[in-house]
Amino acid sequence: MDRIIIEGQQPLSGSVKISGAKNAVLPIMAAALMVEGKSVLKRVPDLRDTRTMIKLMEIVGATCSFEDDVLEIDGSTVNNPEAPYELVKTMRASFYILGPLLARFGAVKVSLPGGCAWGPRPVDFHLKGLNKLGAKITLKRGYILAEADRLKGTTISFEFPSVGATGNIAMAAVTAKGTTIIENAAREPEIVQLCEYLNAMGASIKGIGTTRIIIDGVDSLHTADIEVIPDRIEAGTFLTAGALLGEITLTGVMPGHLDTVLLKLREVGSEIKTTSDSVTITPTDPINAVNMTTAVYPGFATDLQAQWVALMSIANGSSIITDTVYHDRFSHVPELNRFGANIKVDNNTAFVRGVKELVGAPVMSTDIRASAALIVAGLAARGKTTVSRVYHIDRGYEKIEEKFHSLGANIMRENPTG
Incomplete structure (x- = not known):
């Protein structure tokens, strides 16, 4: 099993292109x-999750070709609207096929999802929404069976602006009879692009980017x-490293998607310069301790919370980091403490007392973003760090060590058994 080896405290400089x-x-x-027919997606990141989704699409009958960040999908041969446990358990996002295949075939069978090890992310919002659209939902032996002759437009109001449920309901509703209104819809850039893509396919969606989608x-x-938008979470991860280790420029980004992160990094003391498609960060010493609370977009992304905790672990002073989106997403804290960080967790809040330096240690990844936080900490720590179980990071970061x-x-990947 691969692991990543880091000799820390090497200054960073230069530019890096952010993936889709x-x-x-x-x-x-x-x-x-x-x-039916062939769709072409450009700037597709070569990730474990992308490959898993391709496998799932081939299982349902699609023909896929993926080369040099271009993915061609031919839906003409789709004939098996079923997502098996073996794939869904490894990636919750495979649940996204529920809405589209229900809309196309009138029936779909999808395993209950798996994915990241932390926290409950219930699929109730997806199922309640589809039920309101007229689908009959049955749970049998770990599988969800959804059936409907043709879905019918309705008003769906989410208790929480779930990204996954907003996407699934939007895909299901575009060919429903009548008008569907999604209240308290997610506003994330990824949902915006999905809706824009559906409109390019002939759908009629208004209110894109607002909390009320019609x-x-x-x-x-x-x-x-379509060309996929840049990954704002990958960008935020590299910016966190730049805030610690040297002036770097991120290219191929959309700075508008990073407003909240850039605001916080300026509070830390970093100098930030942006163009229409790049961000340059220049670090400060010492780093100011800055409190942070995650929120749904346009707030500070929960997917960058772990990286922020790593940054604050060597800030000058104490900070409080609260995750209002996922309340138990702190599996990285015990691992960061192995570097010598001083972090305590109470419910959904981490209390971080900055230390003068981190010291390299063997640590273990627990999910995608925790892995990124451990790499950032390892880059800033004195001495050698070994990060194991890096298959987590391969799910969400394209060639991060390269x-x-x-x-x-000074970072490399090795396979001690290979």
Whole structure:
């Protein structure tokens, strides 16, 4: 099993190109299953999760070709609307095929999801929404069976602006009869791009990027091509490292998607310069301790909470980090404390007392973003760090060790058994 070896405290400099967004491409891939014909997706990141989704699409009958960040999907041969446990358990986003295949075939069978090890992310919002659209939902032996002759437009109001449920309901509703209104919809850029892609396929969606999405059902869709937006979580991860270790420039980004992160990094003391598609960060010493509370977009992303905790672990002073989105997403804290960090967790809040330096240690990844936080900490720590179970990071980061190496980090991947 691969692991990542880091010799820390090497200064970073130069530029790095940010990959396409994992959380955008997965629902777009699912949307491509709704039509016959070939759709072309560009700037697709080569991730474990992308490959898992491709496997799932091939199981349902699609023909896929993935080369040089271009993914071609032909939905003409889709004939098996079922997502097996073996794949769904490894990646919750595979649940995205529920809405599209229900809309296309009138029946779909999907295993209850798995994915990251932390926290309950219930699928109730998805199922209640589909039920309101007229689907009959049955749970049998760990599988969800959804059936409907044709879905019917309705008003769906989410208790919480779930990204996954907003995407799934939007995909299901675009060919429903009548008008569907999603209240308290997610506003994340990845949902914005999904809705824009559905409109490019012939859907009629208004209110994109607001909390109230209005969908007028259409009779049919057609294929469409798209370039995936840059990954704002990957960008935030590299910015966190830059705030600690040296002036770096991120290219191929959308700075508008990073407003909250950039605001917080300025509070830390970093100098930030942006162009239309780049961000340059210059670090400060010492780092100011800055409190942070996660929130749904446009707030501070929960997917960057672990990296922020790593940054604050060597800030000058104490900080309080609260995660209001997922209340038990702190599996990285015991591992960060192995570096010598001083972090305590109470419920959904981490209390961080900055230390003068971190010291390299053997640590273990527990989920995608925790892995990134451990790599950031290892880059800043004195001495050698070994990060094991890096298959987690491969789910959400494309060649992270190669990108950091190109910036001057002493980092490598090794397979001790290979």
